[in-house]
Amino acid sequence: MEEGLNEQEFELLRHLLRKKVGITPHPRKRDLLGRKMLALAKAGGHSSWIGYIRHLARPSGEADLRALINLITIDKTSFFRGDRQFEILRETVLPSLLARRAGSGRFRAWSAGCSSGQEPYSVAMLLLEALRSLSFNDVKILATDVDSDSLKAAWRARYPLETVQGVPDYYFSKYFFKETAPKGTFFRVVDQARKLVVFRRLNFTATPYPIRGPFDLILCRNVMIYFKAPLKRKIILELHRLLAEDGVLCLGGSESLLGVDDRFVLTGQAIYRKRDAA
Ligand SMILES: C[S@@+](CC[C@H](N)C(=O)[O-])C[C@H]1O[C@@H](n2cnc3c(N)ncnc32)[C@H](O)[C@@H]1O
Structure with missing residues (x-):
């Protein structure tokens, strides 16, 4: 499995994340996201990005999708913020x-x-x-x-x-x-x-x-x-x-x-x- 996502794989992933969670990662984040996701994809036994992303889109990939969502959400917050x-x-x-x-x-x-x-x-x-x-x-x-x-x-x-x-x-x-x-x-x-x-x-x-x-x-x-x-x-x-x-x-x-x-x-x-x- 390649370390980084190519343009087509990244687009597929962006489309999936927008649909599932409303988040559309910026193209600038492509490399970072690829690095972060690599461990998750490998742990799931996937040997290609396309295979992994398709798996995430299926009902049987729900748990893995959740793990990815946990990885990409921006959780910045504080007590009495604002x-x-x-x-x-x-x-x-x-x-x-x-x-x-x-x-x-x-x-x-x-x-x-x-x-x-x-x-x-x-x-x-x-x-x-x-x-x-x-x-x-x-x-x-x-x-x-x-x-x-x-x-x-x-x-x-x-x-x-x-x-x-x-x-x-x-x-x-x-x-x-x-x-x-x-x-x-x-x-x-x-x-x-x-x-x-x-x-x-x-x-x-x-x-x-x-x-x-x-x-x-x-x-x-x-x-x-x-x-x-x-x-x-x-x-x-x-x-x-x-x-x-x-x-x-x-x-x-x-x-x-x-x-x-x-x-x-x-x-x-x-x-x-x-x-x-x-
Ligand atoms: C930047 S934090 C804001 C936290 C807090 N409301 C504040 O203002 O300090 C954004 C939160 O929105 C959550 N979030 C992002 N997409 C979401 C979605 N589709 N459904 C529910 N929560 C989501 C993230 O997981 C994250 O915890």
């Missing part, structure tokens, strides 16, 4: 949403494209603070991603020092504890926050999403930036369907629905509401 948006969530969005849900005591959030968990745990910390003076008995954060390795790391909730360094002191001292393991020192999210979060694998390309709404808050941040317009539109339709009528959708700082969909209205800082909401 600080200003989290400030707005803490100061205005959550207090007003929670006030409206006080009667039912139920609140649902969804971190869609949660990577290794920093985003849903940041939401969990904000919620625990906001709920201190309220009596809610049914609060959950669904956290989904297509990358099963990221989901495993997220569930473990165990982070090295450099990952927690940017966490504001108040949250750091209250919601993390230090754990010394043979491989070094880690910081774990406390159970109180972990218990609020449920992790599941969900691929944005596979609509309709097999999850139950409505969600009061959806974060779908720094994910659609990698997708082409038709898939973005498909995702937005699903987010709209699953968001409560007066719910709130947060996108990433550099993402916008302008020219993609007019079902949502921007209220500032990449925070959206449904257009027809009161």
